[in-house]
Amino acid sequence: MLVKVLSAAHCGLDTIGIVVEINMAARGLPVFDIVGLPSKAVAESKERVRTAILNSDIEFPQRRIIVNLAPADLPKEGSCYDLPIAVGVVSMVMNFEVPKDSLFFGELSLEGTVRHTKGTLLAALYAREEGIKNIFVPQDSANEAAVVDGISVFGVKNLNQLLAHILGQVLIAPAQYKDNKPALNHDAEFDMSEIAGQTQAKRAIEIAAAGGHNCLMVGSPGAGKTMLARALAGILPMLTERESLEVTKIYSVAGRIAAGGSLVKLRPFRSPHHTISQAGITGGGSIPQPGEISLAHRGVLFLDEFNEFPRSVVEALRQPMEDGTLTISRSREQVSYPSRFMLVASANPCPCGYLRHPSRACVCSAREVEKYRKRISGPILDRIDLHVDVPVVDVEELARNAEMKKLQESSFAIRERVIRARRLQDTRFADDTICANAEMKNRHIGKYCRLSPQAKQILLRSSSRFALSARSYFKVIKVARTIADLVSEKEISCEHIAEALRYRPKLKEEL
Amino acid sequence: MKRSLTGQHAEEEACRYLIDSGYLIVKRNYRTRWAEIDIVVSKKDLFVFVEVRSRTGDTYGLPEESLSHQKLHRMARAALAYLAYNKKVLNYRIDAICVVFDDLGLVQRLDHYENVTG
Numbered sequence: 001m002l003v004k005v006l007s008a009a010h011c012g013l014d015t016i017g018i019v020v021e022i023n024m025a026a027r028g029l030p031v032f033d034i035v036g037l038p039s040k041a042v043a044e045s046k047e048r049v050r051t052a053i054l055n056s057d058i059e060f061p062q063r064r065i066i067v068n069l070a071p072a073d074l075p076k077e078g079s080c081y082d083l084p085i086a087v088g089v090v091s092m093v094m095n096f097e098v099p100k101d102s103l104f105f106g107e108l109s110l111e112g113t114v115r116h117t118k119g120t121l122l123a124a125l126y127a128r129e130e131g132i133k134n135i136f137v138p139q140d141s142a143n144e145a146a147v148v149d150g151i152s153v154f155g156v157k158n159l160n161q162l163l164a165h166i167l168g169q170v171l172i173a174p175a176q177y178k179d180n181k182p183a184l185n186h187d188a189e190f191d192m193s194e195i196a197g198q199t200q201a202k203r204a205i206e207i208a209a210a211g212g213h214n215c216l217m218v219g220s221p222g223a224g225k226t227m228l229a230r231a232l233a234g235i236l237p238m239l240t241e242r243e244s245l246e247v248t249k250i251y252s253v254a255g256r257i258a259a260g261g262s263l264v265k266l267r268p269f270r271s272p273h274h275t276i277s278q279a280g281i282t283g284g285g286s287i288p289q290p291g292e293i294s295l296a297h298r299g300v301l302f303l304d305e306f307n308e309f310p311r312s313v314v315e316a317l318r319q320p321m322e323d324g325t326l327t328i329s330r331s332r333e334q335v336s337y338p339s340r341f342m343l344v345a346s347a348n349p350c351p352c353g354y355l356r357h358p359s360r361a362c363v364c365s366a367r368e369v370e371k372y373r374k375r376i377s378g379p380i381l382d383r384i385d386l387h388v389d390v391p392v393v394d395v396e397e398l399a400r401n402a403e404m405k406k407l408q409e410s411s412f413a414i415r416e417r418v419i420r421a422r423r424l425q426d427t428r429f430a431d432d433t434i435c436a437n438a439e440m441k442n443r444h445i446g447k448y449c450r451l452s453p454q455a456k457q458i459l460l461r462s463s464s465r466f467a468l469s470a471r472s473y474f475k476v477i478k479v480a481r482t483i484a485d486l487v488s489e490k491e492i493s494c495e496h497i498a499e500a501l502r503y504r505p506k507l508k509e510e511l
Numbered sequence: 512m513k514r515s516l517t518g519q520h521a522e523e524e525a526c527r528y529l530i531d532s533g534y535l536i537v538k539r540n541y542r543t544r545w546a547e548i549d550i551v552v553s554k555k556d557l558f559v560f561v562e563v564r565s566r567t568g569d570t571y572g573l574p575e576e577s578l579s580h581q582k583l584h585r586m587a588r589a590a591l592a593y594l595a596y597n598k599k600v601l602n603y604r605i606d607a608i609c610v611v612f613d614d615l616g617l618v619q620r621l622d623h624y625e626n627v628t629g
Contacts, residue, residue, distance in 0.1 A: 029607060029627040030575045062575060 001026075003091055005084040006103045006132065008123040009076060012288065012328075012335025013249050015126035020081060020104075021068040022088035028064035034085075036069030039077040039287075048079075048108045049086045056112035056159040061093055075332055077287050079107035080117050083136065086159060087166075096167060102134040103127045106141070112159040116140035118255030121248055124148040136162060140259035142175035144252060147245070147263055149177075177262065190231040193408040196398045197391075201228055204388040204503060206414050209235050210421035211482030212436030214321070214343040214383060216306065219390030220360075221353040225346035228390065229302045232344060233269040234411040236300070237419045240426060243298045243435060246338060250297055254290050268299030270341075274308040281313050282320070288328040288335045293320050296341035298435070306345035307375045314380055317343065321383050324439065340439065343384065347376070357392060385438065385475045386503040421485040437482045445474055449481050454494040462501055476500045521565030521610040522549055524618055528608065532623075534559065543596075546589030558603040560590045562627075565610040574609035578627065587628045 005020040032046050046067075053060050067085055069076050083106035091098045105123040106114045120137050124145035127135045134152045137145045142155025152174040156162045164170040192202060201217060205228055208215040217225045239247060247264045251257050257264070272280065272292045283291030293301060303309060320326040324340035349355040350369040355362040364372070381387075425436055428448055434440065440448070451459065463473050479500035480492045489496075526536060534552035541548040550561040562582075564574035586605050594600050605628045611619045 027625070029578060029624040030573075062573065 001092055003088045003098055005088045005098050006100075007081055007084040007105055008103060008126045009074065009078070009080075010119045010122045010253060011074070011333055012337060013122065013253060014335075015122045015129075016071075016074060017126065017130060018074075018076070018081070019070045020084040020088060021070060022085065022092070023066045023068075024061060024089075024092050025064035025066070030062040030064060032065045032067075034067045034069065036067075036072040037075045038069065039075060041079050042069070042076045042081055045079060045082050045085060048082050048110060049089065051110045052082070052108040052112040052159055053086055053090060055110060056163075058090055058159075058163075059093055061089070065089065075287070078117075078119065079115075080105050080119060080123070082106060082108035083114060083138075083156070083162075087136075087162065090159070090163060094163070094167075099134065099166065101132055102136060103132045104136045106136070106138040106156065108159070114138040114156045114158060114162075116259040118257070119253055120144045121147060121252040121257075124151065124153060125249075127151050141257075143178055143260055143262040144248075144257055146175040146177040147248070179262075189233075190227050191234060192231050192411040192414055195224055195227055195231060195408070196400075197393045198224055198228065201388050201390045202409075202414075204386045205229075205232050206235065206418060207479065207482050207486065207503075208232070208342065208344065208386055209237075209414075210418045210437075210486055211385075211425070211478065212342045212438040213385035213479060213482065214438070215345070215386040215388065216381070216384045217344075217346045217388050217390045218349050219346075220355075220357050220392050221348060223390045223392050225390050226304055229271075229300075229304070229344050229346060231411060232300060232302075233267075235415045235418055236267040236269075237415065237422045238265050239267055239298055240435065247298050250290050250294050250337060254295065256295070268296050269302065270296040270299065271302040271304060274303070274305050274310075276309070276313060278310075278312050278316055282316050282326055283328050283337055284330070286330055286332055288330055288333065288337075290337045291326075293317065293326065293339040293341055294337035297338050298340060299342070301341040301343050303343065303345045306347040307372055311375060311377075314376060318379055318383065340435075342438065345384070346390075348372075359392075381505060382469055382471055385479050387505040388503065417486055420488065421482065424485045424488065437478050437485065440474075440478055440481070442474060445477055445481075449477050449492060450490070451477070451480075451492045451497070452494060455480070455492050455497040458494050458501075459497050466501075466504065468504070472504060476504065479503060517565055517567055517612065518563070520612070520616070521608075522563045524610055524621060525561065525563045525608040526550060528621055528623070529561070541589075541593060543592050546585070546592040548586075548589050548593060551593065556602055558600045560586065560593065560603065560605045562586050562605070562607045563610065564607060565612065567612045567616075568614060569611070574611060575607075575622075575624075578607060583628050 001024045003022045007018045007020050009016050009018045034043055034046055050060050084104040086108055087098055087104055107117045109115050116138050120141035121144050124135055125148055128148050128151050136154045136156050139155035139157045142153055145153045154172045155175045165172045209232060219225050244263045244265055251264050270292050281292045283289055283294055320339040325336050326339045327336045350362055350364040351372050352363045354360045480496040483496040483499050484492045529552050534554050537553050538551040541551055548560050549563045552559045564577050566574045590605055604626050607624045607627045609622045613619045
């Protein structure tokens with residue numbers, strides 16, 4: 001007796017249909033075997049399936065049962081095949097037909113309940129693509145799958161409930177997408193109004209947030225670099241619908257969506273520690289998992305103490321920063337994850353941290369400073385749009401600030417401006433594949449960045465004077481575009497270009 | 512029933528079943544240093560090596576479940592050992608007979624699985 005049940009596997013962010021074939025032989029020693037390159041978690045699935053079926057008060061057939069996961073040459077991982085296997089086995093015991101237009105996806109617990117499973121969103125997207133009408137997923141993951149319209153999503157609590165549904169006794173109501181409590185604001189640790197002074201750095205952060213630009217903050221210890229970066233989380237706009245789906249796919253694959261959770265709406269803010277490995281930042285493993293740069297997709301990757309990161313980790317950022325995707329090749333498979341993140345880095349000017357400090361002397365030798373600087377290569381610095389100095393704040397000013405707190409702009413007000421600038425970009429790039437100014441390619445720049453004659457002149461003159469690389473030249477235009485967007489101006493004027501030029505690294509001092 | 516007796520009792524039942532099915536008992540409890548075979552039977556030129564597994568009740572699982580891959584592997588090796596000493600065997604098969612007794616020591620079911628290592 002042979003039964004076929006549809007399921008899905010994901011390979012990176014691509015989904016592949018899996019046919020779970022279950023054969024029950026009439027003769028032969030009772031065994032229950034799974035073939036078709038199962039990984040450890042899949043091979044152990046037979047123990048879960050058997051126990052779950054028994055604990056659901058269903059007889060487990062003492063027959064020769066062979067489960068094949070087709071296509072057989074694709075390595076299978078994860079626990080999502082428990083449900084299809086169990087449905088197939090039970091269908092033979094109880095003699096019913098497994099619905100052909102349905103996809104089953106989910107992990108079983110020993111007691112027969114269906115557990116939250118990662119990758120549910122991708123399975124649902126696959127079902128819609130392939131025209132499969134119904135998809136049965138764990139109840140805890142149903143909200144994630146319900147994002148996909150055009151298919152019926154059934155959240156299954158346990159095996160018995162599913163059987164009652166298939167046999168037509170008690171039907172499960174299709175899950176409706178429930179918007180999670182609208183988290184309007186990142187629970188940012190710091191509000192912009194709490195940060196004293198730092199007008200220039202705040203301005204740079206605002207531009208970075210508005211255009212998705214990379215940003216490097218250099219300053220002495222305690223100047224407030226980390227605080228600024230954390231406050232940045234609070235001025236970022238929500239993800240657009242298109243972005244949200246992209247990010248949710250990555251988080252679904254990484255198993256980072258909580259039970260009952262759904263679309264990721266907030267921009268990711270990732271701040272890995274500098275002991276991170278190369279595989280940790282780019283993603284990896286024999287079955288490649290997304291790394292920090294992919295988890296920061298459409299959001300912020302904050303690297304505190306930039307110079308302390310291993311060189312290999314920092315250099316690994318180069319290609320994804322340009323391309324916005326990263327392909328991980330391993331012997332068994334090759335996957336691509338999107339990684340369009342905004343890099344925010346902070347660093348000290350020298351090992352002791354007090355170079356150019358107004359009142360404290362730096363104890364580093366020139367050689368030490370040079371060595372420290374060299375840890376970050378030129379190509380990486382060239383890819384950073386905004387270079388900002390974060391000067392030390394006077395303690396007196398700090399005290400004064402506490403009194404005049406109301407005069408400082410709050411994160412809320414800044415976010416409003418950022419959102420307005422982003423909205424301009426959304427309409428501008430509606431027909432393109434990109435979302436923010438920082439992502440513009442040269443052809444977009446030609447199309448969308450009209451410079452006033454004086455602006456053009458300033459740019460040309462300074463590019464020869466400061467020996468701007470071709471990339472830097474375009475970066476300046478992109479930043480100027482964002483500055484113009486912040487004041488809703490169509491044409492880039494010379495002030496915008498002049499301000500953008502200010503954020504290039506100062507030649508003699510910085511490098 | 513004592514545990515050691517259950518096994519012996521099951522082998523008796525298995526032998527009776529095999530004779531009824533037209534097999535000829537060649538040897539019982541074949542043992543070498545490396546291998547043991549519960550029953551060796553033959554039918555025409557076919558030799559069959561039989562492993563008998565038994566249980567009383569179902570508290571400790573089914574006899575079928577006690578046949579691990581490892582045990583099947585050992586059975587195949589035992590068969591080869593027998594062949595090494597008995598050159599006239601040309602055609603052979605490895606079977607399993609699973610016997611379940613009830614509380615009174617009566618046979619509840621007896622299942623014969625042919626060619627379990629195949």
